[in-house]
Amino acid sequence: MTVKTKGRPRAFDADEALDRAIEVFWEHGYEGASLTDLTSAMGINRPSMYAAYGNKEQLFRRAVARYAEHDMAYAKEALAEPTAYRVIEKFLRSNADALTRADRPAGCLSIQGGLAGGSDNGEMAQFLAASRLGGERALAERLARAVDEGDLPAGTDPAALARYVMTVSEGNAVHAAAGVDRASLHATVDLAMRAVPNL
């Protein structure tokens, strides 16, 4: 799929470099990741980064997009499970695994990226929060369908249940970033699942 272009060819793969940037943002957060950190991890120099991605903010947005598409692919898969209980369990189990992958930083980019903003009004924090709430809404819609299908008790509030699931997921992300191991996160999921109706 490499399109023929004029001029000197790019000496690096843009997606591979983006993966390296993801890990730096993941580990240090948006503001904590300096351009020196980023470009040295990406194996390129500053002007190449600016030519390829625009600036630090756009690099981060593209990193988050790629992260959502690849590292969070399990979320979309979980929604395809046949029952609400299995949707939720698959999501929380996969999440616990993703939070503790040996080849990736601990925790979740969306949380590590930044909950608080600097002197600006927390533009990045709001962006990440909106992205997370988007995932929560998708889960709520799947659970609403489950209520319609009689898969969850009538009267169940799908939005509240989705929020609870995301709350556990985010809490686990905070724990993972603190160094808690995979088995402990799964033990938390064991407990959390007891609050989920299982017909």
Add this chain to the structure above:
Amino acid sequence: MTVKTKGRPRAFDADEALDRAIEVFWEHGYEGASLTDLTSAMGINRPSMYAAYGNKEQLFRRAVARYAEHDMAYAKEALAEPTAYRVIEKFLRSNADALTRADRPAGCLSIQGGLAGGSDNGEMAQFLAASRLGGERALAERLARAVDEGDLPAGTDPAALARYVMTVSEGNAVHAAAGVDRASLHATVDLAMRAVPNL
């Protein structure tokens, strides 16, 4: 308790200024809070801050200590409840309220302060994580006592249950920082409590 001292008297109250610093750290995080933000909120100038607290890092550590003593006083109160169920519910309810106080920033200083570190190896993030795990350990000890007293089912893992409770608390903090309102956090607590054994 104002001790008579030589020299020019301090023109500000150190604890009151610390409360203002707490709010700035709470809102912008450790690295996101600049000395200009801090000292202007504290109503003092830079050299006064350095004379009174040492440097930015020590100011933050004192802010966290004061935060734990005052804004998290509900945690210690919750541990005094008679039953494990009531300990947990009181903790999560008070936590949900504290995360959404109108006169304070949304969320929790310990989470907003920073999950990720800059170019250093995340010294502050580790410090905050250790502080949170300390609270978790205190809760685990209280729940272990509850098991001994027959207040929780025999075979209950108090550490796992404590971790679950803190996970919900931290997830709610993330949600609160994203702007989720108090009632929604309590709805999450409603669901979370269904996983807690209630004899």
Add this chain to the structure above:
DNA sequence: GTTGTTTTGTATCGCTCGGTACGGAATGAC
């Protein structure tokens, strides 16, 4: 009063930040 001590305000330090100017290098078009 004078002296010693501590705080205050201004003005500044060295450093790192995100971002860029510019010349040379590497390609396709012709």
Add this chain to the structure above:
DNA sequence: GTCATTCCGTACCGAGCGATACAAAACAAC
């Protein structure tokens, strides 16, 4: 070959960072 175009690498910019030097100001001791 020459030209146009694109990318790479160095070296740099202004701005903001955390931290401080220094002298005037405000007190206690005498």
